[in-house]
Amino acid sequence: MAQYKLALMGFGNVGQAFARLLLHKREELADRYAIEFSVTGIATGRHGMAINADGIDLAAALEAMQTGESLETLSTSAIANSMEFIEGSEADLLFENTAVSYVDGQPALGHLRKALELGMHAITANKGPVVFGYRELSDLAERIGKKFLFESTVMDGAPVFSVFREALPAANVRSFRGILNSTTNSILSQMEEGKSLEAAISYAQSIGIAETDPSGDLEGWDAAIKVNALATVLMDSPIGPDDVERKGIEDFTKETIRQAAEKGNRWKLMCSAKLESGKVIARVRPEMVGPETPYYSIEGTTSMVSFESDVLGELSLIEKNPGPDTTAYGLLADFVNALKQ
Numbered sequence: 570m571a572q573y574k575l576a577l578m579g580f581g582n583v584g585q586a587f588a589r590l591l592l593h594k595r596e597e598l599a600d601r602y603a604i605e606f607s608v609t610g611i612a613t614g615r616h617g618m619a620i621n622a623d624g625i626d627l628a629a630a631l632e633a634m635q636t637g638e639s640l641e642t643l644s645t646s647a648i649a650n651s652m653e654f655i656e657g658s659e660a661d662l663l664f665e666n667t668a669v670s671y672v673d674g675q676p677a678l679g680h681l682r683k684a685l686e687l688g689m690h691a692i693t694a695n696k697g698p699v700v701f702g703y704r705e706l707s708d709l710a711e712r713i714g715k716k717f718l719f720e721s722t723v724m725d726g727a728p729v730f731s732v733f734r735e736a737l738p739a740a741n742v743r744s745f746r747g748i749l750n751s752t753t754n755s756i757l758s759q760m761e762e763g764k765s766l767e768a769a770i771s772y773a774q775s776i777g778i779a780e781t782d783p784s785g786d787l788e789g790w791d792a793a794i795k796v797n798a799l800a801t802v803l804m805d806s807p808i809g810p811d812d813v814e815r816k817g818i819e820d821f822t823k824e825t826i827r828q829a830a831e832k833g834n835r836w837k838l839m840c841s842a843k844l845e846s847g848k849v850i851a852r853v854r855p856e857m858v859g860p861e862t863p864y865y866s867i868e869g870t871t872s873m874v875s876f877e878s879d880v881l882g883e884l885s886l887i888e889k890n891p892g893p894d895t896t897a898y899g900l901l902a903d904f905v906n907a908l909k910q
Contacts, residue, residue, distance in 0.1 A: 576610035576658035579666030586897035610658030619644035665693040674701030694721035700797040716907040721899030725891035744843035747874030752786040789817035789853040
């Protein structure tokens with residue numbers, strides 16, 4: 570049975586959910602897929618880094634995060650920086666789950682490049698490297714016989730990318746449209762219940778779906794970079810955040826919501842991209858949708874995206890109320906698929 574060493578770069582909500590899922594699925598991975606693993610490195614932004622060639626006790630690492638202790642107590646060597654961590658982990662797979670950059674995809678892009686250069690499979694839930702380095706990282710992975718996978722970057726654990734990569738060969742995506750940012754959808758749903766924008770944001774922060782600084786969601790940046798990722802990978806049309814016509818919901822008020830309700834409509838932050846004359850026209854903007862559309866019933870943190878291709882009609886994926894656990898499953902699926910392939 571094959572034994573694989575894993576390195577976890579980033580150990581926030583998603584990284585910790587992934588660690589718990591690895592522990593939960595350990596026996597199943599061994600029995601069904603002949604995969605045994607040890608985690609030889611964990612790197613965090615505020616709780617230090619740990620490397621242990623014999624394997625880190627994941628339960629102890631999770632406990633340290635809960636109590637606010639440094640992971641350095643679990644390490645057998647000192648680590649100066651992230652690149653030294655990746656090399657010192659001697660891992661077979663790197664899971665990169667640091668915070669996203671809407672500007673250049675760094676430092677995650679550099680982390681994944683380093684991992685591939687060292688002969689590791691590279692797996693990420695970070696959208697930045699897909700937008701700013703998809704071709705580079707994919708080509709590098711192919712040259713060395715490894716995988717660069719990123720299922721969790723859009724719609725958490727829903728198989729957005731693998732559906733087209735595996736189940737729909739030779740299907741060329743011509744357009745897509747949907748609700749891709751679950752945070753803004755939750756905020757809009759809360760405002761429909763009478764909350765102000767500020768109160769709805771506070772609620773989203775309290776349940777862990779909005780950051781302390783929610784501007785990335787409110788101003789449409791997160792949605793735009795998801796549009797970038799889908800267009801880059803599924804439409805073979807690399808575009809950046811500045812190529813997306815973008816408007817967010819940061820100016821919404823109770824009156825905005827009321828005006829839509831009076832017309833029998835609801836506001837949704839809609840994302841879309843369409844190939845026109847060989848060019849991608851991409852948008853993120855609030856739209857009023859009526860009950861005759863499938864988007865009207867998408868509430869809370871639920872997401873939905875519909876694709877049109879050259880061989881199928883409309884194909885839709887819906888993910889109901891995702892969270893860190895569903896994102897973690899996307900990482901696990903990439904783990905198994907990287908080794909299967």
